Amino acid sequence: MTPAARPLRLSTADAGFEAAFQARLHWSEETDAGVEQTVAGILADVKRRGDDAVLEYSNRFDAVGAASLGELELPASELQAAFAALPAPQRSALEQAAARVRRYHEAQKKASGESWSYREADGTLLGQKVTPLDRVGIYVPGGKAAYPSSVLMNAIPAQVAGVPEIIMVVPTPRGEKNLLVLAAAHLAGVTRVFRIGGAQAVGALAYGTATVPRVDKITGPGNAYVASAKRRVFGQVGIDMIAGPSEILVLADGSTPPDWVAMDLFSQAEHDELAQSILLCPDVGYIGRVQAEIDRLLPAMPRAQIIAKSLSGRGALIHTRSMEEACEISNRIAPEHLEIASSEPSRWEPLLRHAGAIFLGSFTSESLGDYCAGPNHVLPTSGTARFSSPLGVYDFQKRSSLIEVSEAGARSLGPIAAELAYGEGLQAHARAAEMRYKG
Amino acid sequence: MTPAARPLRLSTADAGFEAAFQARLHWSEETDAGVEQTVAGILADVKRRGDDAVLEYSNRFDAVGAASLGELELPASELQAAFAALPAPQRSALEQAAARVRRYHEAQKKASGESWSYREADGTLLGQKVTPLDRVGIYVPGGKAAYPSSVLMNAIPAQVAGVPEIIMVVPTPRGEKNLLVLAAAHLAGVTRVFRIGGAQAVGALAYGTATVPRVDKITGPGNAYVASAKRRVFGQVGIDMIAGPSEILVLADGSTPPDWVAMDLFSQAEHDELAQSILLCPDVGYIGRVQAEIDRLLPAMPRAQIIAKSLSGRGALIHTRSMEEACEISNRIAPEHLEIASSEPSRWEPLLRHAGAIFLGSFTSESLGDYCAGPNHVLPTSGTARFSSPLGVYDFQKRSSLIEVSEAGARSLGPIAAELAYGEGLQAHARAAEMRYKG
Structure with missing residues (x-):
């Protein structure tokens, strides 16, 4: 009933x-002290022992029965085969969804993710250069919360941003693979897929091991262990919000x-x-x-x-x-x-x-x-929309300020910088500015 | 020698x-267990007792000798007076710096921080609305690392973003105020200033107290206690990177x-x-x-x-x-x-x-x-430039996706969404899409 x-x-x-x-x-x-302690231990172990630790935890928690971490990498051919094996309506729906998500994120990149600069009258140039991250990790949960749509929503913005390497991790408890998830990875342009999960997968991506390359940012949802691990590696790598x-x-x-x-x-x-x-x-x-x-x-x-x-x-x-x-x-x-x-x-x-x-x-x-x-379905929860944004192309880019001061600019800006630097008691800052116009 | x-x-x-x-x-x-424990205690206390806790810690750590938290708010007139009292060359340098920082961040907002949208052939509209945060907190260290330039670099991007309320906290050990810092706060458009610091100030901003309003994001540098407190309140409020x-x-x-x-x-x-x-x-x-x-x-x-x-x-x-x-x-x-x-x-x-x-x-x-x-001097350290960016207008804005599907759009998108939702075992998702075109 x-x-x-x-x-x-x-x-x-x-x-x-x-x-x-x-x-x-x-x-x-709730922060569970048991979870925190377990995760801290796993991360330290992965940092120290690399592949061996990740392999051990994967065999213990996911019962994957692997003899080496390399065995847990899925070849591109297997992703492609999963995609090809989908029933036609499902394949078509996935393709159309991916195309629309891609179009939206391309518009997003154009509207807010391009480099810009301006030049002042004296020749000084100021601006910002926007570049993709080198390599990102996408965490995809296994089991009941295994959503192929999440693969598209995490990987496509990274791809549109221009990230050259997208590493996906997805646990396969008892070896069970979700074919829709693998098909989505193929469609979304994921570079490599490892069948690992939990805090050990987050650690592998954050620190790098002999087999799993170190990434610059980790996105994607996960359980309490994954969330705790992401919090702990934050700073070492970037992370998205904890949902x-x-x-x-x-x-x-x-x-x-x-x-x-x-x-x-x-x-x-x-x-x-x-x-x-x-x-x-x-x-x-x-x-x-x-x-x-x-x-x-x-x-x-x-x-x-x-x-x-x-x-x-x-x-x-x-x-x-x-x-x-x-x-x-x-x-x-x-x-x-x-x-x-x-x-x-x-x-x-x-x-x-x-x-x-x-x-x-x-x-x-x-x-x-x-x-x-088309818009992303990874969105800020629990009131965090007060200060954060949907996952987007901008999460897979970073900015570098560009400053090129002309000789004339050094003469006009130098005295301002020197005055303020002396006011803060930072004389080398002041002298570095002064040398450019006083010699 | x-x-x-x-x-x-x-x-x-x-x-x-x-x-x-x-x-x-x-x-x-290094994570210092003593610092962590102290900070956790202070934050819990501030959350529970509000003003009373912040006042007690401020009297204990900063020796400000205040009878109420309200006493530790600096009136706008005092900021203005500090600015007016600056020697002319210093005042002029601060004004020129502020103007240049403002101009750069206005260009940044124009290049990457405006709302955008596009309409598809069937009338469906997709886009993103960019809005300023409601209220932000800026932490300014007291003592030797008290830099007026940091006040400009944190407050001006917030102001350019359109944040209506900028709350600054700055400890004044033994009551000592840094006039250049107060003058910079006046110039940069800070709304309110409280003479509080440490983990208790971070807690007050994150949770709000009777006297200190709750903010949506906290930026600005600080010592190990401040850094630890910012890490802990992350999620409750936004934070910038820990430098x-x-x-x-x-x-x-x-x-x-x-x-x-x-x-x-x-x-x-x-x-x-x-x-x-x-x-x-x-x-x-x-x-x-x-x-x-x-x-x-x-x-x-x-x-x-x-x-x-x-x-x-x-x-x-x-x-x-x-x-x-x-x-x-x-x-x-x-x-x-x-x-x-x-x-x-x-x-x-x-x-x-x-x-x-x-x-x-x-x-x-x-x-x-x-x-x-002009560009911001708050920049990613310790290799985090691999994945993060200078402080900017974008740190004081957030984005909301906009989706307006037309009746025709619901007919073309509905079957795609339904197919994928059934594939993920989410039947209510599928039915919600189908009802819009099947009735």
Whole structure:
């Protein structure tokens, strides 16, 4: 029997709203001392013993039964074969998704990832050179959370950025490979694939071993061990954000069919029990119709158990005084996914300051964005959209300032630099500037 | 008596080069368990007790003798007065530097920090909206490393990004204020200043207290306690990179006066004993002339002791086979500051893939870039230029993807998303897409 999915009903007009709202939003990543200690030990071991350590942990945790780390590399031919073996509709969908994701990220690179400079009247040149990273690592989870779409979303921006080497790691517990994941790796231009995972894979990518090359940045989702390992190697290599549970917030003015909205809430909730789905709407009757659709549609969902737990445990249907108030609450949440289920989405979009991705209008289901609209589906969670951005081409590039001061420029800038350097007590700084114009 | 400054002499042609080179480069941030424990305690206390905790630690560590946290806020009038009281040449230098830094960052915003979008044939719109952070915190060290130029370099990009509130914290041990720092805060458009520092200041900014508002990101340098606190609050708020010792690498073809290069090496070395200055040059005679200038110039430097320790302990003069080889070695180091002391800097610049800032040609001393050329002086250290960038306007902005799928778009994209979602076992994702075209 399907359990009921009953998101918390709240109204901003209620006296207890603020406390109940805060309690529902609350989520904090627990740091597990056992995980931390295990990960610290694995990383130190990988740093010291390289291949041998990675091989041992892979045999122990993933039961891959390998005699050498080299055995765990998948040849390009195997990726290609996985791609060729896909049923035609799946292959075509993957190709079309990849092409759209590529086009979007090419536009992103053009809009914000090109080198620039300007020259001043005296010949001084200032600017910034934008270059791709040399080599990046992409972590792809094995098991139930093995998503081929994530391979596309991590590898394609790196490829568009111009990264020459993309190293993918993916654990294969008991040797089980996910063919869709391998096909996606082929399509997305991944350079090499190793069947390793966990903290040992993160360590191998961060420090390099005889077999696994050291990378400059590691992106991609993982479990608590992977997240802990990424935090620990940060600084040694770059990392993307550590993701929390996935979230959707739907702002509804009542013009979108309520069953569409119910299914959008489901699509977030089906990820896992900690996923959060919230509806904000000024029309209390509409909220009731969405709840009715939730009740009607839930029994047919294969993942009904997870959806029910997620919606009942972390979901909320919030009645607001107005759409304006709904926008203000959305800004406080800074959601990962923000749907404007409205007939006039452009009216509300300018009021929305923080969100990973904004889905405008009734036809834009979050799931279109997850797979194939083009923008990245790796988005900031847990309110981090206040200060961070979707994964993008910019995450696989870095910038170097360019400064070429002319002889005339050294004469005009030197005295300014010298004055400030003396003020800070840094005389060599001052003298280095002065020598260029005083001799 | 001035001690000798004798950077390590190496030649890439020597058999032992690789090992000696690696040993000289080696630097690893030690994690001090005592610091970690202290910081964890302070942060937890600030989170729990807010103002009271921050006040207690400030009185204990900085001896500020305050009765409330409110007393430790500096009014805008005091910043303005500090600015007005500066000697005219200093005020003018600070103003000119600020204006140039502002102009550069405005160009940066225009080149890479504006919203963009495109519309497809069927009306679907895709793009990215770029918005400033709501509120940022800038940490400014007190004591010997109190640099007004750092205030400009942190606050101006935030202001150019459009951040409405910039909160600065700066400890004032025993109540001592640095007037240049306060003047710079006035000039750079800092919104509020609190005389607090250490882990307690980082905690106050990250969690917010009754008096100190919670920010979205914290930038700026600090000691080991501040660095540890920033690492710990990362995720709760954004942070910039944790900086290691400062470094300069000079690529010289022998055409720059050797005393200029010697002084540039000094200007890095005078920061502290761990700072690293390296010269790469294919002309062994020129290397000798630079060493001679080091010997000649050192005794007149007020910070000669620090310079000598830094150059002898961490500096290197490396004879390379060619400029090309020098460029390749520079890429392995990925230096914070990279000077091309050459008559043809544009010939070598394209070969240089990793650096925080590249200073082209003999007239471009690093110190001009540190203070007033315009580019930011907050740069990636310790080889992190492999994957990270100078502080910039982009650090004070975030991006939200924009997706508006038209009715026709939902018909063409829906089947692709559904196919992939079924492949990943996410049926609600598939149904949400299908409902938009199948009803």
